[in-house]
Amino acid sequence: MPSPVIAFLSDYGHADEFVGVCHGVIAKRAPSARVIDLTHSIPRHDVRAGALVLRGTLAYTPAQVHLAVVDPEVGALGINARRAIALRSAAGPLLVGPDTGLLMLAAEWLGGAIEAFDIGHSPERLEPVSATFHGRDIFAPVAAALADGAPLPGLGEPLAVEELCGLELSVAQPLDGALLTHVLRCDHFGNLILDASHEQLRAAGMRLGEALTVEVAGSGDGGSEIAGSAGAERGVAGEVHPARYASTFADVAPGELLLYEDAQLMVALAVNRGSAAALLAVARERELLVRRA
Amino acid sequence: MPSPVIAFLSDYGHADEFVGVCHGVIAKRAPSARVIDLTHSIPRHDVRAGALVLRGTLAYTPAQVHLAVVDPEVGALGINARRAIALRSAAGPLLVGPDTGLLMLAAEWLGGAIEAFDIGHSPERLEPVSATFHGRDIFAPVAAALADGAPLPGLGEPLAVEELCGLELSVAQPLDGALLTHVLRCDHFGNLILDASHEQLRAAGMRLGEALTVEVAGSGDGGSEIAGSAGAERGVAGEVHPARYASTFADVAPGELLLYEDAQLMVALAVNRGSAAALLAVARERELLVRRA
Amino acid sequence: MPSPVIAFLSDYGHADEFVGVCHGVIAKRAPSARVIDLTHSIPRHDVRAGALVLRGTLAYTPAQVHLAVVDPEVGALGINARRAIALRSAAGPLLVGPDTGLLMLAAEWLGGAIEAFDIGHSPERLEPVSATFHGRDIFAPVAAALADGAPLPGLGEPLAVEELCGLELSVAQPLDGALLTHVLRCDHFGNLILDASHEQLRAAGMRLGEALTVEVAGSGDGGSEIAGSAGAERGVAGEVHPARYASTFADVAPGELLLYEDAQLMVALAVNRGSAAALLAVARERELLVRRA
Numbered sequence: 001m002p003s004p005v006i007a008f009l010s011d012y013g014h015a016d017e018f019v020g021v022c023h024g025v026i027a028k029r030a031p032s033a034r035v036i037d038l039t040h041s042i043p044r045h046d047v048r049a050g051a052l053v054l055r056g057t058l059a060y061t062p063a064q065v066h067l068a069v070v071d072p073e074v075g076a077l078g079i080n081a082r083r084a085i086a087l088r089s090a091a092g093p094l095l096v097g098p099d100t101g102l103l104m105l106a107a108e109w110l111g112g113a114i115e116a117f118d119i120g121h122s123p124e125r126l127e128p129v130s131a132t133f134h135g136r137d138i139f140a141p142v143a144a145a146l147a148d149g150a151p152l153p154g155l156g157e158p159l160a161v162e163e164l165c166g167l168e169l170s171v172a173q174p175l176d177g178a179l180l181t182h183v184l185r186c187d188h189f190g191n192l193i194l195d196a197s198h199e200q201l202r203a204a205g206m207r208l209g210e211a212l213t214v215e216v217a218g219s220g221d222g223g224s225e226i227a228g229s230a231g232a233e234r235g236v237a238g239e240v241h242p243a244r245y246a247s248t249f250a251d252v253a254p255g256e257l258l259l260y261e262d263a264q265l266m267v268a269l270a271v272n273r274g275s276a277a278a279l280l281a282v283a284r285e286r287e288l289l290v291r292r293a
Numbered sequence: 294m295p296s297p298v299i300a301f302l303s304d305y306g307h308a309d310e311f312v313g314v315c316h317g318v319i320a321k322r323a324p325s326a327r328v329i330d331l332t333h334s335i336p337r338h339d340v341r342a343g344a345l346v347l348r349g350t351l352a353y354t355p356a357q358v359h360l361a362v363v364d365p366e367v368g369a370l371g372i373n374a375r376r377a378i379a380l381r382s383a384a385g386p387l388l389v390g391p392d393t394g395l396l397m398l399a400a401e402w403l404g405g406a407i408e409a410f411d412i413g414h415s416p417e418r419l420e421p422v423s424a425t426f427h428g429r430d431i432f433a434p435v436a437a438a439l440a441d442g443a444p445l446p447g448l449g450e451p452l453a454v455e456e457l458c459g460l461e462l463s464v465a466q467p468l469d470g471a472l473l474t475h476v477l478r479c480d481h482f483g484n485l486i487l488d489a490s491h492e493q494l495r496a497a498g499m500r501l502g503e504a505l506t507v508e509v510a511g512s513g514d515g516g517s518e519i520a521g522s523a524g525a526e527r528g529v530a531g532e533v534h535p536a537r538y539a540s541t542f543a544d545v546a547p548g549e550l551l552l553y554e555d556a557q558l559m560v561a562l563a564v565n566r567g568s569a570a571a572l573l574a575v576a577r578e579r580e581l582l583v584r585r586a
Numbered sequence: 587m588p589s590p591v592i593a594f595l596s597d598y599g600h601a602d603e604f605v606g607v608c609h610g611v612i613a614k615r616a617p618s619a620r621v622i623d624l625t626h627s628i629p630r631h632d633v634r635a636g637a638l639v640l641r642g643t644l645a646y647t648p649a650q651v652h653l654a655v656v657d658p659e660v661g662a663l664g665i666n667a668r669r670a671i672a673l674r675s676a677a678g679p680l681l682v683g684p685d686t687g688l689l690m691l692a693a694e695w696l697g698g699a700i701e702a703f704d705i706g707h708s709p710e711r712l713e714p715v716s717a718t719f720h721g722r723d724i725f726a727p728v729a730a731a732l733a734d735g736a737p738l739p740g741l742g743e744p745l746a747v748e749e750l751c752g753l754e755l756s757v758a759q760p761l762d763g764a765l766l767t768h769v770l771r772c773d774h775f776g777n778l779i780l781d782a783s784h785e786q787l788r789a790a791g792m793r794l795g796e797a798l799t800v801e802v803a804g805s806g807d808g809g810s811e812i813a814g815s816a817g818a819e820r821g822v823a824g825e826v827h828p829a830r831y832a833s834t835f836a837d838v839a840p841g842e843l844l845l846y847e848d849a850q851l852m853v854a855l856a857v858n859r860g861s862a863a864a865l866l867a868v869a870r871e872r873e874l875l876v877r878r879a
Binding site: 041 | 599600601602603605606607609610611613614617618659716717718719722
Binding site for chain 1: 296540542
C-alpha cells in the first residue's frame with residue numbers, strides 16, 4: 001500500500017528551520033506519511049498568490065492531504081485572530097490551513113468544501129501553542145493525523161461551510177472593445193498573471209498571432225487586501241505598450257511583450273528574456289487595458 | 294516498522310549540490326533511512342547558531358540520528374584540525390558531526406553524551422577523504438551506518454566524553470536593578486535571541502505588559518569565537534530604546550520594539566513588522582541592558 | 587526491496603513551485619519511487635555546469651534513473667526545437683532530459699549511452715504539453731515510469747546514439763613551458779573549475795607546494811555556446827597573479843590564490859576566504875596561463 005501523501009505549501013522560505021521542523025512534527029505523528037514540498041517561496045503574507053499556486057498544483061499531486069500556510073501580516077490582532085481550519089472537499093482530498101481564503105480556490109477546484117472544522121483547539125495540537133508558529137503547533141500535527149487516518153470530525157469543532165472566509169478574485173471586463181484586466185500575481189520571472197480568459201480575449205476580437213496594445217490603466221487598488229510587499233505601483237497611467245498575442249516566448253523578439261497561456265493555463269503577460277513587471281512597472285492588483293493594435 | 298530517521302542540519306545552503314550529494318551517500322548506505330532536512334541555512338561557520346537551532350528542533354523530530362555539519366572558517370589549520378565525532382546521548386538519539394561544540398547543546402538537552410567516538414578514520418568513511426567535504430566523506434556515511442543499525446563502537450575510536458570540545462554560552466547578569474543580556478543569535482527576520490530567561494526578567498522586577506528600555510551597552514566581544522560575518526557592531530553604546538515586555542507582536546504598534554518569548558521558548562527582541570537587529574544596529578555577542586522604563 | 591531512486595537535478599531554483607510539481611507528478615506515476623534532489627541551483631540555462639555537476643554526483647547516489655533539466659535560453663526556436671531523450675548507459679542507470687549535451691558527460695562516465703529514445707511524444711507525457719514546462723509534462727513522467735519498471739523502448743521512438751547532441755569540453759594545452767587552461771565553471775564561492783589535470787600540471791613541471799603564476803590570457807570565447815549570464819569577461823589580459831599549487835585552502839594565507847584539487851577531483855583555482863572569480867575578474871570560458879613562478 002503506498003504511503004499517504006501530504007502536499008505542503010507555505011511562505012516560510014528556506015532561510016530558517018520552519019519547514020524542517022514541520023517535517024519533523026509530521027514524521028513523529030505519521031511515520032508512514034510522505035511529504036511533498038510544493039513550494040515554500042510564496043511571497044510572504046501573499047494569501048492570493050498562495051491560493052493560486054495551490055490550485056495550480058492540484059492536478060499534479062496524488063496528495064490525500066493539502067497543508068498550506070500563508071498568513072496575513074501580523075497586524076493589530078495577530079494570527080490568533082483568524083481561525084485554523086480543516087476541510088473535506090467533494091473530490092475527497094482534505095485541506096488544512098488558516099481560514100484566510102488560502103484554501104478556497106483549491107476547495108472549489110476539488111468540487112467545493114463539504115465539511116469544515118475549526119482546529120484551533122484540536123486535540124492533536126502541540127501545547128503550548130506558540131503565538132507565531134501555528135504551522136508547527138496546529139497545522140502540521142492535524143495534517144499528519146489526517147494522513148495517518150484519524151477521522152476529520154474528531155480533530156476540531158464543526159463549522160458551517162458558509163462561515164468560511166472566501167477569496168475574491170477580480171474578473172476581467174470588456175470595455176469599449178478592449179478588455180480591462182487585473183494583475184492577479186507576479187511570479188519570480190516578472191511574468192504577470194491576469195484575470196482574463198482566452199474566451200474573453202476572443203470575445204474582444206483578439207486572435208492568436210495578432211498585434212495588441214497594453215495600456216497601464218489608472219492606479220492600483222488593493223481592495224480589501226493588503227498589497228504585496230513588492231507592490232510598488234509605479235506604472236504611468238496611460239502608457240501604451242505594443243504586445244503580441246502569442247503561443248510561446250519564441251514568437252516574439254527578445255525584449256518584446258507577449259500575451260500567452262502559461263503552464264498553469266492562465267493568461268499572462270511576459271517579456272521574452274525579460275520581465276513584464278519591470279517593463280510595465282506594475283505589480284499586483286494593477287489594471288491593464290488590452291486591445292487590438 | 295517505520296523507517297529510521299536522520300535529521301540533517303548544516304550551513305551548506307542550497308546554491309550547490311552539497312546537500313543532495315549527502316542525501317545520495319545516505320541512500321546508498323542506508324536505503325531504508327529517511328532524511329529530514331531541518332535547515333541548511335545556518336549562517337556559514339556560525340557554530341553557535343547551529344547548536345542553538347539544533348537544540349530547538351529536538352522536541353519536534355523522531356530522529357534516531359542527528360547529523361549536523363557547521364565548521365569554523367578554514368583557517369591556518371583547516372577543517373582537518375578538528376575531530377569528527379559521533380555521540381550517544383543518555384536519552385538514546387545519536388549525534389554525528391564535527392567536534393566544535395556544535396552538538397553539545399543538543400547532547401545536553403538529551404541528558405548528556407554518554408559515549409563518544411572519533412570517526413575521522415571510521416571504516417565507513419569514503420576514500421579518498423577530501424580536504425573540504427567531510428559531510429560527504431565522513432559524517433553522512435557514519436550517520437547512515439548508524440541509521441542502518443551499525444553499532445556505534447565499531448565506527449570509530451573511543452573518546453572520553455570530557456575531552457569533547459564544549460560550547461560556552463553567555464548568561465544574562467543582574468546589574469543595578471537591570472539585566473545585562475547578550476545577543477546569542479540573530480535570525481533572518483532580524484529578531485535578536487538573548488541569553489536571558491523569564492525568571493531573570495521577573496527577578497529584575499519586569500512584568501509582562503510593562504514598558505521597558507533597552508540600552509546598547511559597551512562594544513561587542515566575540516570571546517574566543519569568531520564573530521559572524523554579518524556581525525557589524527555599529528550600535529551606539531549608551532543609546533536607549535523604548536520597548537515593551539509583550540506576549541505577541543500584535544501587542545505593540547508597527548515599528549515598535551518588544552521583548553517576548555519566541556516559538557523556541559527563548560527570550561528575544563523583535564520589532565513588529567521590522568528588524569530589531571537593524572533598529573538597534575547590533576549583532577551577535579553584543580551586550581544589551583534591559584530595565585523597567 | 588528498497589524503493590527505486592530517481593536523482594533530480596535542474597536549474598529550476600527554489601523561488602517557484604516547479605520542483606515541487608515535478609515531485610507530485612513522480613509520486614502520482616511511481617508511488618514507491620524516492621526522489622533525491624541533487625541540486626536545483628544550476629545557473630539558469632548553463633548546460634555545461636549542469637553536465638559537470640551531474641557527472642560529479644554519480645559516484646555518490648544509488649539512483650536507477652537520473653532526471654536532469656537544464657534548457658538553453660528560449661531563443662528563436664524555443665525549447666520545442668530540441669529533442670527530449672531517455673538513455674540507457676552501459677553501467678545500467680537511465681538518464682532522462684533534454685538532448686542538449688546535458689546528459690552526455692554522465693553517460694560517458696557510466697560507460698557510454700547504449701540505447702537512446704526520443705520521448706517528445708512519449709505515451710507517458712502529460713497532455714496538453716505546455717510550451718515551457720517540459721520537466722512536468724515530459725521528463726518527470728517518463729523518469730517516473732522508468733523508476734516504476736516501465737521498459738524504456740515503450741517510452742519513445744528509437745534514436746541512433748550517434749545522433750545525440752554532444753557536449754564539447756575544452757582541454758588544457760601545453761604552451762611554452764606553461765599550461766593554457768580554460769574556466770569550465772564558476773561555483774557559488776567564486777572557485778574556478780579548470781579543464782586541466784594533475785598529469786598535465788606535472789608534465790608542465792609544476793609540483794605540489796610550489797609557487798606559480800596565473801596569467802589572464804586573451805579574451806573569453808564562448809565558442810558555440812552562449813556565455814553564462816554571470817559571464818562578464820572583465821579580466822585584464824596579461825595580468826599576472828601569484829598563486830600556489832596546494833592541497834588545501836589552509837596552505838595559503840587568507841586572500842591568496844591557490845591551485846588545488848577540489849572535492850570532485852577537478853583542478854580548480856580558489857582564494858582562501860575569498861573569490862578567485864572576483865580576484866581574477868574572469869568567468870566561464872576564459873583562458874588562463876598557469877606556469878611556475
